[in-house]
Amino acid sequence: METPLVSIITINYNEVEMTARCLEQLRALTYPNVEVFAVDNASAEGQAEALAERFPEVTVIANDTNDGFAGGNNVALRRARGRYMLLLNNDALPEPGLLEPLVETMEARPDVGIASPKIVFADGEGDGEPSRIQYAGSAPINPYTGRSHTVGYGELDDGRFDEPGRTHLAHGAAMMTRRSVFEDVGLLAEDYFLYYEEHDFTERAKRSGYAVYYDARATVRHEASASVGRHSPLKAYYMTRNRLLYLRRNVQGRAFLFSALVYWVLAVPKQLLTLLAAGEGERFRATARGAAWHLRHAVDDVQGQPALPDIPALRPVSSQDPSVARPA
Numbered sequence: 001m002e003t004p005l006v007s008i009i010t011i012n013y014n015e016v017e018m019t020a021r022c023l024e025q026l027r028a029l030t031y032p033n034v035e036v037f038a039v040d041n042a043s044a045e046g047q048a049e050a051l052a053e054r055f056p057e058v059t060v061i062a063n064d065t066n067d068g069f070a071g072g073n074n075v076a077l078r079r080a081r082g083r084y085m086l087l088l089n090n091d092a093l094p095e096p097g098l099l100e101p102l103v104e105t106m107e108a109r110p111d112v113g114i115a116s117p118k119i120v121f122a123d124g125e126g127d128g129e130p131s132r133i134q135y136a137g138s139a140p141i142n143p144y145t146g147r148s149h150t151v152g153y154g155e156l157d158d159g160r161f162d163e164p165g166r167t168h169l170a171h172g173a174a175m176m177t178r179r180s181v182f183e184d185v186g187l188l189a190e191d192y193f194l195y196y197e198e199h200d201f202t203e204r205a206k207r208s209g210y211a212v213y214y215d216a217r218a219t220v221r222h223e224a225s226a227s228v229g230r231h232s233p234l235k236a237y238y239m240t241r242n243r244l245l246y247l248r249r250n251v252q253g254r255a256f257l258f259s260a261l262v263y264w265v266l267a268v269p270k271q272l273l274t275l276l277a278a279g280e281g282e283r284f285r286a287t288a289r290g291a292a293w294h295l296r297h298a299v300d301d302v303q304g305q306p307a308l309p310d311i312p313a314l315r316p317v318s319s320q321d322p323s324v325a326r327p328a
Helices: 016-027 047-054 068-077 099-108 179-185 197-207 233-250 253-277 281-296
Strands: 006-012 034-041 059-063 084-088 092-094 112-121 133-135 165-167 174-178 211-222
Touching (some): 006 068, 016 034, 016 047, 034 047, 034 068, 047 059, 084 099, 099 112, 099 174, 112 179, 112 197, 174 179, 179 197, 197 211, 197 233, 233 253, 233 281, 253 281
Parallel strands (some): 006 034, 006 084, 034 059
Antiparallel strands (some): 084 174, 092 211, 112 133, 112 174, 165 211
């Protein structure tokens, strides 16, 4: 029986030990046909070389600039040869049997273009109780508020979320995508940089007729927001900015007008007042900058997506040649 090639992509940005833990876990995968890319987004000197030296089976790509989640993944997607692509956060730790059920779903269900496994929080493990769910499927993003919620969030992984099936949104921490989806709808939209890019991509795929699937038979443990920080100004900026950017790209007509009203009259003022009251000066300024971006770019065309040109795969790094590949 054929085992289709799966291309696995993860991003490193000044978190070499965290990325190394993820790559170590990938070595334990039981699926026999994979290629792995680690894209270094212009980290401190020596990190890309350290990963290449430690993981000779991995193709390490060193970006000259920090291209964010979307741009970093796109660099590797343009070179990946797999029938299926797995985007995996560097703070995600896959179980050994992760790929078999995901590939089985893709092979058996040609309507499914994107699939995510069950994702559980790695924090708090080892206390004798089951892990807690981060993702077990998702509700759709509300076109008026730009918000959604994941099924089972914070609940114990006690068997209640073990039923696979179609869902509305995948999760960017671990997202398998059929190669044909990228060929049909383009790559991740790089103007997001961080956050909402996987939701935007999912919506584009759904508009092209692909289904999204939650596969409870596969599991990833996730150290959520470890690489960015749960309360960082960077996260505040991009979550604020990209919420409306997503709506501008995916909601039309009266629904968009209402969503813009909610954003400017309710959501942004509420968040700013909350941060001001809490004395969170840096996050206050980052949130204000995220909203102000839309005032500066109010008439810009935000609809473009990067294409998927036919670029041959890079030469894998070997232990005899621990060089680092660089984008063309």
